[in-house]
Structures are given as C-alpha cells and as structure tokens.
Amino acid sequence: MSSSTILAKTSSDPTGQVSTSGLVWEMARRDILTLFRTPWIIISRSMAFVIQLFVFAYFISGMVVYPNFFQYYAVGSVVAMVASISFIIGYDIFEEAEEGLLDYLLTLPVSRRQFIIGRALGGAIRSMIYIIPMFVIVAVLEHFANPLSILAAVLDLFLLAFGVTGLSITMAVTVRSANRFDVTLALLDLAVTRISVALYPLTYLPNYVRLIAPYSPVTFASISVHDALIGTSLNATSLAGLLAFVAIFLVLGATIYFRRLEGGVYG
Amino acid sequence: MISFDKTGKRFGTLDAVKDFSLDVRDKEILGLLGPNGAGKTTLMLMMGTVYRPTSGSISVDGFDVIKHPNNVRKLIGIAFQDARVDGILGAFDVLNWHLKMTTVLDKEERAERVEQVLRAVDLWDARKKRTWLMSGGMRKKVEDCKVLAQRPKIAVFDEPTAFLDVPSRLLMWKMIRELRDQGSTVIVATNMMDEAERLSERVAIVNRGKLVAIDTPEVLKGRTKGGEVLELTVDDGQEFPRGLLTQFGEVQDVTQNENKVSVYLSSGRLLLPKIVETLTTGGIKIQSVHLKEVTLEDVFLNYTGQNLE
Numbered sequence: 001m002s003s004s005t006i007l008a009k010t011s012s013d014p015t016g017q018v019s020t021s022g023l024v025w026e027m028a029r030r031d032i033l034t035l036f037r038t039p040w041i042i043i044s045r046s047m048a049f050v051i052q053l054f055v056f057a058y059f060i061s062g063m064v065v066y067p068n069f070f071q072y073y074a075v076g077s078v079v080a081m082v083a084s085i086s087f088i089i090g091y092d093i094f095e096e097a098e099e100g101l102l103d104y105l106l107t108l109p110v111s112r113r114q115f116i117i118g119r120a121l122g123g124a125i126r127s128m129i130y131i132i133p134m135f136v137i138v139a140v141l142e143h144f145a146n147p148l149s150i151l152a153a154v155l156d157l158f159l160l161a162f163g164v165t166g167l168s169i170t171m172a173v174t175v176r177s178a179n180r181f182d183v184t185l186a187l188l189d190l191a192v193t194r195i196s197v198a199l200y201p202l203t204y205l206p207n208y209v210r211l212i213a214p215y216s217p218v219t220f221a222s223i224s225v226h227d228a229l230i231g232t233s234l235n236a237t238s239l240a241g242l243l244a245f246v247a248i249f250l251v252l253g254a255t256i257y258f259r260r261l262e263g264g265v266y267g
Numbered sequence: 268m269i270s271f272d273k274t275g276k277r278f279g280t281l282d283a284v285k286d287f288s289l290d291v292r293d294k295e296i297l298g299l300l301g302p303n304g305a306g307k308t309t310l311m312l313m314m315g316t317v318y319r320p321t322s323g324s325i326s327v328d329g330f331d332v333i334k335h336p337n338n339v340r341k342l343i344g345i346a347f348q349d350a351r352v353d354g355i356l357g358a359f360d361v362l363n364w365h366l367k368m369t370t371v372l373d374k375e376e377r378a379e380r381v382e383q384v385l386r387a388v389d390l391w392d393a394r395k396k397r398t399w400l401m402s403g404g405m406r407k408k409v410e411d412c413k414v415l416a417q418r419p420k421i422a423v424f425d426e427p428t429a430f431l432d433v434p435s436r437l438l439m440w441k442m443i444r445e446l447r448d449q450g451s452t453v454i455v456a457t458n459m460m461d462e463a464e465r466l467s468e469r470v471a472i473v474n475r476g477k478l479v480a481i482d483t484p485e486v487l488k489g490r491t492k493g494g495e496v497l498e499l500t501v502d503d504g505q506e507f508p509r510g511l512l513t514q515f516g517e518v519q520d521v522t523q524n525e526n527k528v529s530v531y532l533s534s535g536r537l538l539l540p541k542i543v544e545t546l547t548t549g550g551i552k553i554q555s556v557h558l559k560e561v562t563l564e565d566v567f568l569n570y571t572g573q574n575l576e
Contacts, residue, residue, distance in 0.1 A: 104351035107315040108368045109340040
C-alpha cells in the first residue's frame with residue numbers, strides 16, 4: 001500500500017459466489033440475533049406466561065368440568081404463544097420498508113426466494129427460541145419426558161411458526177398504511193389464536209366460533225401437539241393441514257413480495 | 268458496461284424515469300447530476316434490481332436486470348443517500364455483515380477490511396457505538412464504507428458526501444477515486460455541482476426522469492453558449508428587454524429568473540462596457556454586474572431552465 005493510498009489492495013477475490021444455503025442462513029441469523037440483543041423481551045414474556053399459567057389457568061381449571069383442563073390449557077398456551085410471537089416478523093419487515101432498510105436488503109446478492117425463506121426461517125427459529133422457557137415449564141409440570149413425543153411437538157410448533165411468519169410477511173407487503181397494518185395484524189393474531197381449540201376445547205366454544213375453529217392453523221398445531229405429547233401419536237390430518245398452511249403462505253408471501261416490491265410500492 | 272436503453276419507470280400516473288438511454292463505461296466515474304426528484308435514485312434502484320423497469324431495458328455487464336437479477340446483484344454495491352443500516356448494530360457489525368453477504372472473504376479478511384475503512388474515515392474508535400446513536404455524518408460514513416469495503420465491480424453512491432464536513436468530503440472523494448483505480452466502475456448521484464465536477468470523468472444531467480446531456484464537465488461547459496456568463500441584477504419588477512442585448516453578435520442567449528439576468532456570451536470583458544451603457548441608456552437600473560466563466564451550474568441552468576439548488 002502506498003503512503004497516499006487509503007484502500008489497501010488485497011490478494012483475495014471478494015466477488016466469488018457465497019453458497020445459497022449460506023445466504024439463506026445469514027438472512028435467518030440476522031432475525032434470530034435481534035432477539036438476543038433485546039433479551040428482556042424473552043424474560044418479560046416468560047414472566048407473563050408463568051403468571052397466566054399459575055394464576056389464571058389454575059383458577060379456571062377449578063371451574064371447568066373437563067378432564068385435566070390445566071394440562072390442556074398449558075399445552076395450548078405454548079401453541080398460541082408460538083403463533084402470536086411469529087407475527088412479529090411482519091412488524092419488523094414493515095418497519096424496514098418504512099425506514100428504507102428493505103431497499104438495501106433487496107440489493108444484496110440474494111434471490112427473492114432465498115430472501116423470503118431466510119426471513120421466514122429466521123422468524124420461526126426466533127419464535128422457537130422464544131418459547132423454550134415456556135415449553136420447558138410445561139414439560140416439567142406435566143412430566144413430558146418422551147424424547148420422540150417432544151421432538152414431534154417441536155416439529156409441529158416449528159411448522160406453525162414457519163407458516164405464521166409467511167402469513168405475517170404477506171400482510172406486511174400487502175397492507176401499505178402503518179395504522180391499518182397494525183390493526184390488521186393485531187386482529188389476525190387474535191383471530192388465529194383465539195378462534196382455535198388451543199386454549200378451550202371445541203365443544204366449549206360458541207357455535208359461530210365452532211364453525212371456523214377447526215380450520216385454524218393453530219387448531220391443527222394444537223391437536224397435533226396434544227396428540228404427540230399426551231397421546232404419543234402423530235395426527236396425520238393436522239400435520240397435513242399445517243404443511244398446507246406453511247406452503248400456501250410461504251408461496252403467497254413470496255409471490256406478493258416479489259411483485260409488489262419490484263413494482264415499486266415503496267418508491 | 269452498464270446500458271440503459273429507453274428505460275422507463277412509472278409509479279401510478281407519474282413517470283419517474285422516461286426513455287432514459289445511457290452507457291456507463293467500465294472503470295469510469297460517472298456523475299448523475301440532477302435536482303431532488305429528478306429520478307436519480309429510481310435509476311439506481313432499477314439498476315440494483317430493487318425496482319423493475321416498466322419499459323425499456325437495463326443491462327449490467329451483459330446481464331439483463333429483469334432476466335438475470337441475481338447475477339446483477341452480485342456485481343453491484345449501493346450506498347444510499349440516507350444510511351440504511353440496522354440501528355441496533357455498531358459500525359463494525361454493520362460492515363462485517365455486509366461483507367459476509369456480498370463477498371467470500373473469511374472472518375479475518377473481513378475484520379481486516381472493516382478495520383481499514385473505519386480507521387480511514389476516523390470511525391474505528393466508535394465502531395461499537397450503535398448506529399442509531401450516531402450523528403448524521405457518522406451514519407453517512409458508515410453507509411459509504413459498506414461499498415468502499417465491499418469493492419464491488421460496480422459501485423453506486425447516492426449523495427456520498429451529504430452531511431459530511433469539508434475534510435470528510437475530500438477524503439470520501441479520494442477513497443471513491445481509489446475504488447475506481449482498483450477496478451470498480453463508479454456511479455455517483457449528486458445534486459452538488461462541485462462534487463459532480465471534481466469527482467466525475469463524465470457528467471450525465473438528469474431532469475424530470477430524462478437524460479438531458481452527458482459529457483465531460485469541460486465539454487459540457489465549452490458547449491454552453493459563449494463560454495462566459497454575465498450575471499446582472501436589475502431592479503425588481505422590471506421587464507428586461509432581451510432584444511437590447513441580442514443585437515450584439517457575441518451574445519448567445521439571455522435568460523431571466525426574477526430580477527437575475529444571465530447573459531451567455533463570448534468576449535465578455537470587451538463587451539461589458541457596451542452592455543452596461545446600452546442597458547442604462549434603455550432605462551434599465553442595474554444593481555450589480557458579475558462576469559464569470561461558465562460553471563456546471565450554468566450548464567445545468569442552460570439545459571434544464573432551472574437552478575439546481
């Protein structure tokens with residue numbers, strides 16, 4: 001390097017190809033790391049979960065005539081929590097679009113498909129990390145010790161998280177007004193988690209909810225997780241429903257994302 | 268080479284860019300000069316595959332931006348006008364992640380590269396400070412450093428020295444020139460005349476989404492009527508009689524913007540006394556007279572009929 005030169009030359013070729021999996025993982029890792037930069041969110045959510053479980057769930061269990069309702073509610077709470085947390089990625093992407101950071105991310109040498117899979121994967125893994133403390137509490141309380149059952153339940157939860165992140169990303173690129181987006185996502189979060197059998201059995205739900213609840217992705221995940229942890233079996237129908245949910249929203253999200261962003265919505 | 272061929276971009280009913288054709292040569296520094304809203308950023312975002320052109324085409328090193336966007340992205344690095352960085356990260360992490368995504372440098376090489384650019388722009392000591400806590404100038408440096416550290420084949424800078432103080436501006440220009448010397452093709456979008464003139468080998472003047480002129484600053488200035496400009500300030504509200512001056516063969520053109528009159532001419536020094544006498548005799552009250560050589564600003568005014576700043 002000459003004395004007047006600021007940028008030193010290097011012998012490395014920096015323009016080579018980074019592997020596809022490497023790029024997808026880096027996109028995912030970026031979202032995962034944001035969670036660890038704000039650990040207080042995990043702590044506060046876990047505390048809220050503990051209070052919900054040990055105060056509300058205990059209280060209501062004594063009033064409901066249902067075999068082991070506490071266990072039902074505890075497992076369902078984890079499922080509902082995964083869905084709820086997975087919506088956060090949509091807020092992140094909407095904010096990035098508003099701040100212009102998304103334009104930068106879209107100039108990186110990542111295909112749109114890699115980009116959306118990376119983001120959904122990051123959001124899903126983030127949700128899974130998020131609920132680890134809550135899952136552990138429930139597993140200890142209810143003595144869930146079969147590794148295969150736990151693995152199957154984790155897979156169900158992961159699929160739910162993956163699908164909800166896809167849904168959330170789809171909303172983030174479909175709704176353009178910030179206020180409308182906040183309201184839409186909050187309502188969607190409520191609808192997906194509450195119009196389901198996660199927290200209350202189907203027979204106890206009002207008639208109008210009972211019509212829709214069986215088709216909620218949270219219901220699919222709930223049934224599947226319950227069957228895996230309590231019934232120690234795989235529920236093929238629920239699993240298929242979950243897989244369809246993931247596929248639909250990832251493809252839909254990617255398609256809308258691709259068309260709307262490159263069409264210049266944020267210009 | 269980068270080729271824009273009758274490129275257009277329409278947002279709703281607005282043509283942000285229209286029939287834009289331009290070839291950017293390998294390893295040159297091209298200045299895109301235009302006011303805010305001229306379409307510079309849209310051009311860059313189309314080239315960077317963020318926006319899809321609605322008409323015409325753009326090819327980057329032979330790759331069409333619509334058909335082969337992934338190949339194009341591997342060649343380009345864009346430093347945006349406003350810093351586009353994760354506010355929660357420090358400068359080191361921002362640059363390190365950028366290099367991770369855009370290069371195959373290993374961890375040590377990335378660290379070395381990042382340290383080099385951050386030291387150069389005097390941000391090394393603040394490398395861990397979260398960027399959202401930084402001043403506008405510091406954030407802008409981080410943004411520029413992304414591309415300086417990446418050293419892409421095609422480097423694009425949007426207003427690279429906005430928010431920077433004078434020494435930092437000079438340093439940034441030097442670093443951009445070095446980037447070109449190391450083999451990058453550089454496009455600099457700016458609305459600052461001195462930046463376009465001092466940094467660019469060729470300047471493309473863009474106005475309302477269209478290319479209005481392109482050449483070296485010298486040629487553009489030489490092409491501007493006469494080579495000299497006589498700037499007159501007259502009393503407010505006076506209708507300026509252009510005909511009084513266009514009778515002189517040396518006067519090429521006369522433009523008026525409120526009470527400022529620009530007379531494009533040659534042999535200005537010789538003609539100046541005659542002009543003043545003619546105008547005074549014609550009842551025009553002159554407040555001030557200033558004779559100067561044509562600048563890029565005059566070129567812009569001449570081509571677009573409006574002031575840039």
